[in-house]
Amino acid sequence: MAPGGFFGRALIVDVGDDAATAAVCELDDQVLRAYLGGAGLGTWLLHRFAPPRVDPLAPEAPLAFVFSSLVGTPLTTSAKFAVVAKSPLTGLLTDALASSQFAIAGKLTGHDALVVRGRAAQLSVLLIDGDGVRLEPAPELAGLPAAEAETQARQRFGRGWRTAAIGPAGERQVRYATVSHDGRHAGRGGLGAVLGAKNIKAVLVRATTKVGVADEAGVLAASKDLRRRSFGPATAKYRELGTLANLLAFNAVSTLPTRNFTAATFEGAPRLAAEELHEMRGVARNSCASCSIGCEHIYSRKGGGSQRMEYENVFALGPLCGVSDPDDVFAASAKCDELGLDTISAGGTIAWAMECVERGLIDEPWLKFGDGRVLLRALEAIGARSPGLGELLAQGSWRAAGIVGQGSIDFAPQVKGLELPGYEPRSLQSMALGLAVNSRGADHNRSGAYEADLSGEVNRFRGGDAHVSAAVGTEDRAAVMDSMILCKFLRGVFEDPFTEWATLLSLVTGWAVDADELRGTAARIVRAKRAFNQREGATAADDTLPARMLETPLPMASGRTATLTAQQLQAMVDSYYVTRGLDEEGRVRPSDLPDLLFD
Known part of the structure; x- marks a missing residue:
């Protein structure tokens, strides 16, 4: 029997020719507890279902919509899902999170994840509910923006369906195309191109079941408390x-x-x-x-x-x-x-x-x-x-x-092929490390180390061991929030994050989770992402920044300059490897691979 909040299964859908077929992958308690859902479980699924060195736009490359134990509960910001695939932009693992009713309906098809493989013979939509899967030709949606495709899909199939769709860029496999739904986007890494390569204009899901939690009264009380705190100064x-x-x-x-x-x-x-x-x-x-x-x-x-x-x-x-x-x-x-x-x-x-x-x-x-x-x-x-x-x-x-x-x-302006977000690395040197080592590439959502820089917790102009600790800490917290899944804007609401998250998870699932276990889970998810990229050819040489950031001093409004040299960054990267328990080349050690549960 699956723990509370989970169904204990992923639906593996193959689209090909004019039909879709599906099989169930059972997810045991050990895997669910080790990866939680969302980006964590999506990483495990990619390890299992993506052939090594697969072209991200090949039919056999999987794309997964992954939910979590919190989806469908009254916990604020929990209506989120992760889209996970090998990125056509970077050639490495990518996961993008989004919020909408698609998350709730997708999970209540009776699955913790939906994995799509193959390529349809013509532009189509994929429909999934408790009765199974079907592929419907949709040539009339060609070239439409995602929002218009959603509208037409609702008109054709009924309002009970929730839709995730791609726009014209996804159909044409632009390498940074998005997957969109309800006006929101799973944006980074080109996931829309992966769906476009499968000739799928939209995935439609419809809720047909329910999922229980271990402690309904406890979840309701925690939800009320979290909602109250979400109106506080941390989110003002x-x-x-x-x-x-x-x-x-x-x-x-x-x-x-x-x-x-x-x-x-x-x-x-x-x-x-x-x-x-x-x-x-x-x-x-x-x-x-x-x-x-x-x-x-x-x-x-x-x-x-x-x-x-x-x-x-x-x-x-x-x-x-x-x-x-x-x-x-x-x-x-x-x-x-x-x-x-x-x-x-x-x-x-x-x-x-x-x-x-x-x-x-x-x-x-x-x-x-x-x-x-x-x-x-x-x-x-x-x-x-x-x-x-x-x-x-x-x-x-x-x-x-x-x-x-x-x-x-x-x-x-990229790291590992992913364009940099709006943070200048030379004047935010914890963030510089976070951007350099992150598995997704230049990413402010998977490594929010700028928090330490901007709070004054560290000297943002002179990177060192304190910056490494800040980068690791924010990366771990992101790994848990992206897998449970909770919105990052709640991060300041939690005074003792891992303890409070463990309590929420225990109430929903019935597991006796504590803060130490959850810290270990975070480290496992980070290692699993690096292990996937390692398998796909990533090396320590990828853990760096553009030459401009390491060779050209940055003029600042104060009249001073900010400088980050290659040697300074490399010292932090080396320290990061030690802190993470990686080898000197930034690889996951063979002795740690069994803990990742890939076999």
Whole structure:
């Protein structure tokens, strides 16, 4: 019998020709307890079902929608799921989290995960519920934005279905295409391209069962307490201004990447700031499914309509490209939503191309820093994979730099092929380490070490052992939150995170989990991700930053410069390996492999 909160099975679906077949993979208590769900369980499933060195866009490459024991409970922010696959952008493991009713309906098909393999003969939708699976041709959805595809799917199949869909970029296998649902996105790493390669425009799920918890009264009491605390000061910033509140703060302390990381302050930042936009354009605040925080802020757009804006899409399409006009940034963000593109990778790749144009390496003189009008033109070319520039930039900055050559890889803003988020590594050196060693690549959600830098817990300009401890700690906490799954915006609500998380997990599952076990679980999940990448060819040479960050001092608003050398970063990376129990090449030791339960 499965523990509370779980069904103890994953559905393995093969799509091929004009039909879909399915088989059940039993998930025993040991595996569920070792990986929890979400990103953790997704990593275990990829180890089991992805052939070694498989092309991420090959039919046999799996893509998994993974739920957790908390999905469907009244715990705030628990309506989340992970999409896990081998990334076509990086060639390594990627997982992206998202919140919507899709999570609840997907789990209540009676499965803890849905794994999709194969390739349909024509563009189709995949339907999964308690009665099984079926594949339906859907040529009429070709070329539609994900939101329109969702609407048409509901009209065709009924409102009881919940939908995750791809846009035109996913159909054309742009390497950083997203999977979208209810206006939200599993964005990073190109998961939409993986689904597009399978000729699946959308996955539809319908709830047909229920799942119990071990202690209903305890879960209800914990839910009420967590909801009350979620309205406290730890989440006030997100409720009042959203993540965009970070923009002016980062600009003030020279951590706002600008013009492809050539600067860390942006003169146009006030025009894009949450404070300015909230006053002039704020129209609504919204929440994800089953969330009491409400971090989503909606702004009016020029010419009508509205747009959800967050720090990362504003940073990537604004300061990173030198663009300060909010109308241009709003329009570019809306275009990414329409096409189904990750805004961070889109902005980072365009910013790299703008610098290549400046240097005479790409002959597209119209593509200039600071001209917001060119963003839409560039994004349209990427979404269409138009010959020349569109096809080049659809590869992402790492692969594009390999094509252009001439030293352009030195300023491509990526780690392991994934474009950097809006944090300047030279002035945030705990974050520099976190970005360098993270299994997904340059990632602020799987390694939030910037918290230590910005809190003053460490000297953010001089990395050392304290920074290693901060990076490991935030990586462990993220591993648990991404697997249970809980929203990162709750992290400040927990005074004793591992103890409180263990209590929640025990109430739901019936396991006698304590903080020490959960810390071990976090370390296991981090090791499992590295072991997958190790299997796929990753080496210690990948645990680094672009040459620009390690060779060029960063000018700051204070008049000083911030410097991070290759030797300084390597010393932290070596210390990270020791702390993680890895060998000197950053590999998981053979003696630790049995603990990962891959056999």
